[in-house]
Amino acid sequence: xxxxxxxxxxxxxxxxxxxxxxxxxxxxxxxxxxxxxxxxxxxxxxxxxxxxxxxxxxxxxxxxxxxxxxxxxxxxxxxxxxxxxxxxxxxxxxxxxxxxxxxxxxxxxxxxxxxxxxxxxxxxxxxxxxxxxxxxxxxxxxxxxxxxxxxxxxxxxxxxxxxxxxxxxxxxxxxxxxxxxxxxxxxxxxxxxxxxxxxxxxxxxxxxxxxxxxxxxxxxxxxxxxxxxxxxxxxxxxxxxxxxxxxxxxxxxxxxxxxxxxxxxxxxxxxxxxxxxxxxxxxxxxxxxxxxxxxxxxxxxxxxxxxxxxxxxxxxxxxxxxxxxxxxxxxxxxxxxxx
Amino acid sequence: xxxxxxxxxxxxxxxxxxxxxxxxxxxxxxxxxxxxxxxxxxxxxxxxxxxxxxxxxxxxxxxxxxxxxxxxxxxxxxxxxxxxxxxxxxxxxxxxxxxxxxxxxxxxxxxxxxxxxxxxxxxxxxxxxxxxxxxxxxxxxxxxxxxxxxxxxxxxxxxxxxxxxxxxxxxxxxxxxxxxxxxxxxxxxxxxxxxxxxxxxxxxxxxxxxxxxxxxxxxxxxxxxxxxxxxxxxxxxxxxxxxxxxxxxxxxxxxxxxxxxxxxxxxxxxxxxxxxxxxxxxxxxxxxxxxxxxxxxxxxxxxxxxxxxxxxxxxxxxxxxxxxxxxxxxxxxxxxxxx
DNA sequence: TGGAGCATCTGGAACGTTCCAACCACCAAA
DNA sequence: TTTGGTGGTTGGAACGTTCCAGATGCTCCA
Numbered sequence: 001x002x003x004x005x006x007x008x009x010x011x012x013x014x015x016x017x018x019x020x021x022x023x024x025x026x027x028x029x030x031x032x033x034x035x036x037x038x039x040x041x042x043x044x045x046x047x048x049x050x051x052x053x054x055x056x057x058x059x060x061x062x063x064x065x066x067x068x069x070x071x072x073x074x075x076x077x078x079x080x081x082x083x084x085x086x087x088x089x090x091x092x093x094x095x096x097x098x099x100x101x102x103x104x105x106x107x108x109x110x111x112x113x114x115x116x117x118x119x120x121x122x123x124x125x126x127x128x129x130x131x132x133x134x135x136x137x138x139x140x141x142x143x144x145x146x147x148x149x150x151x152x153x154x155x156x157x158x159x160x161x162x163x164x165x166x167x168x169x170x171x172x173x174x175x176x177x178x179x180x181x182x183x184x185x186x187x188x189x190x191x192x193x194x195x196x197x198x199x200x201x202x203x204x205x206x207x208x209x210x211x212x213x214x215x216x217x218x219x220x221x222x223x224x225x226x227x228x229x230x231x232x233x234x235x236x237x238x239x240x241x242x243x244x245x246x247x248x249x250x251x252x253x254x255x256x257x258x259x260x261x262x263x264x265x266x267x268x269x270x271x272x273x274x275x276x277x278x279x280x281x282x283x284x285x286x287x288x289x290x291x292x293x294x295x296x297x298x299x300x301x302x303x304x305x306x307x308x309x310x311x312x313x314x315x316x317x318x319x320x321x322x323x324x325x326x327x328x329x330x331x332x333x334x335x336x337x338x339x
Numbered sequence: 340x341x342x343x344x345x346x347x348x349x350x351x352x353x354x355x356x357x358x359x360x361x362x363x364x365x366x367x368x369x370x371x372x373x374x375x376x377x378x379x380x381x382x383x384x385x386x387x388x389x390x391x392x393x394x395x396x397x398x399x400x401x402x403x404x405x406x407x408x409x410x411x412x413x414x415x416x417x418x419x420x421x422x423x424x425x426x427x428x429x430x431x432x433x434x435x436x437x438x439x440x441x442x443x444x445x446x447x448x449x450x451x452x453x454x455x456x457x458x459x460x461x462x463x464x465x466x467x468x469x470x471x472x473x474x475x476x477x478x479x480x481x482x483x484x485x486x487x488x489x490x491x492x493x494x495x496x497x498x499x500x501x502x503x504x505x506x507x508x509x510x511x512x513x514x515x516x517x518x519x520x521x522x523x524x525x526x527x528x529x530x531x532x533x534x535x536x537x538x539x540x541x542x543x544x545x546x547x548x549x550x551x552x553x554x555x556x557x558x559x560x561x562x563x564x565x566x567x568x569x570x571x572x573x574x575x576x577x578x579x580x581x582x583x584x585x586x587x588x589x590x591x592x593x594x595x596x597x598x599x600x601x602x603x604x605x606x607x608x609x610x611x612x613x614x615x616x617x618x619x620x621x622x623x624x625x626x627x628x629x630x631x632x633x634x635x636x637x638x639x640x641x642x643x644x645x646x647x648x649x650x651x652x653x654x655x656x657x658x659x660x661x662x663x664x665x666x667x668x669x670x671x672x673x674x675x676x677x678x
Numbered sequence: 679t680g681g682a683g684c685a686t687c688t689g690g691a692a693c694g695t696t697c698c699a700a701c702c703a704c705c706a707a708a
Numbered sequence: 709t710t711t712g713g714t715g716g717t718t719g720g721a722a723c724g725t726t727c728c729a730g731a732t733g734c735t736c737c738a
Contacts (some may be wrong), residue, residue, distance in 0.1 A: 008404070009462075009484060022718045027696065037716065054484070055461040058400035059694035062723045065347070065396070069457075077422035086416055087445055095452075099457045102694055104440040106426055111433075118408075121396040122461075123348075123364075145348060145393070195358055226624075239397045259626055287626060350724055361688045366726065378684065398724035401693045680738090687733070694723105701718075708711080 071119030090300020171203025189232030191249030229256030269335035289332035410458030427640020510542025528571030530588030568595030628671035
């Protein structure tokens, strides 16, 4: 144990001198090579522990020409969505003998750029971008330096892998669920220009058609925020015929819808069923009990890690797009319509 | 731009050869030294851009004997509390010319240990631990290698700085607020063994005494989870005299309380006022409209960064404890008692 | 005309590892 | 007794920077 911080951390050479062997032997031991006698191994390990030796990753990165680190740039830590994604990445990466290090840009393009640059300068072996808002050119530039995958957001760039959930299928599941309960007048409040809003809307429309309910299709403009749901619901309430069920673009907006219905003294799901998307903690809370669609967040993270690791080891040139299937989570906000 | 990933990233030497100058000059330019002629500067910068040169942080760390990186170990990304804290850290650290890199341990001591080790091996210049659940000895060991600060959790270790909010004062503010509204029968549902539970309880008791309400003190056992609030509220309901207000250990537990009151058809705040702690998104949501106590999360992060940076540059030996003042946020879950 | 002084640039050592070729004992087989 | 392995160990080069002491060439003044 080295209590005095003014002195430099011990190096492999300090350990070697302590034991009276060469630095090479210490290196061999630290890396767990098996061409070492048990005696030397123990002596080296003891000395290393005594001195508080820690390998210097910077030096290792230099000489090995790789860091065994995967960089993760998280655009927004406030979004609980990423917590599970990161957990999936971290788990998979660790299993493969790599380590994950993260930076964040807080949804500010300039800061995200810096966050990615930091990772690149540290010479990470792979890069995961979690829903970047970063300028496209910078993403492409990064992907030229190191294998890169985007998770949670689709991309058109030909060199970049991506992992997303199947928003369209998720939306179809919602409609199927509602139809099964007996609903026909099912409206949609969309997510405006948000990521994933369009495919969710498309899925809604397709499923309605499939169920021969094209005449009941009713889609109004909303957003991914609480007031988007609020505004959308008010628009629907202003119409002559009320829907018996509403599929809202995401959970947060769905909460906005619930509030409006609360204020209007409409019962959920008695008068109207409500469905969100994303299965956030908000939806899971007993108070909301919101039926929603669960993105396989952990698996998405794991998949991102696997794509990166595979790209590192095989040097695959073509991009891969993983699209994972979401899952409907039925709760108390949906039920059969009053007949 | 270097499109082919099979070749190594360009080094300072490649840039030097391209221009026909020495590596030293390139180094000077990259670091923005002013003893360089404008002509050389431009030539070097152009060549660097053309080749897609990025400084190698590992090499820099080696020779400079410092990384200009601050490591942040986040115990739990699921807790939205940390998003703001990290943002504060990131902002302050960036302003000072450092970069923040993060790892996470997902509340698993073993993984947190690894997360800290990763940072230490990367030779970060300072370490921030966000509510670690890590074994104490490992924290102490880390603090011997590098300046360390714990944020969001108190510590007794003499070498370690910490940043917390003043839980006791926060609790007192809650009682003051309720008393001001006219309440006297104010109960408390505590956070069990959770971090910060004890000082919140103490603050409640002290404030009650200060208001000459010692006879009204009523504190029951709960936890920091939804069912803790649930159980605590049921215990209170089982008693003969209902309180007119309840101060719950945190927001999540307070949501549990709201649910029970909902189920019992008791009006909030008409029949009973409810207060939480932490000002999470849950509390802010219109549906809950929960009066709560806001920890200055961003400032806590900033303070943590400042403590670290100061410790790095001054090599201060003694520990510092920063205790920041929280703020009461009054919402719709509190009001005057029915008289 | 000869420096002094200045602006600009340069070569080499150092940082802490890994990896490779080589070395050393020692033993078994010829 | 030599030869050939084999298990264990070693020294030196290399990785991409920074930093330092010095070199170079110019201008300006005595």
